[in-house]
């Protein structure tokens with residue numbers, strides 16, 4: 001094999017390798033997409049149970065007790081996390097000097113005398 005033939009062979013080999021890696025990357029991306037879909041569906045299963053628990057409770061649901069107690073445990077965590085978010089939101093509101101209308105719950109800026117939503121007079125304490 002002459003030099004040029006060797007170079008050609010090497011070149012086409014490199015092109016082949018490149019195509020192969022592009023294909024592998026594409027397939028890996030497809031796998032990632034499907035894994036993402038699996039994750040979304042798992043979350044949806046969780047959502048369904050959380051909503052069920054919130055709306056009608058899990059009593060009467062025929063599942064093995066270990067599974068039910070796990071779901072209850074996750075639910076308790078979600079309730080706790082939601083409370084944590086509320087506490088953080090309250091801190092943000094405090095920092096922004098925002099109060100809540102006692103009548104309708106709308107945000108009240110520190111300098112407002114009336115609720116812009118329902119017109120209730122804001123007591124001094126809120127300001």
Ligand SMILES: [Zn+2]
Pocket residue numbers: 101102103104105106115116117118119120
């Ligand atoms: Zn109001």
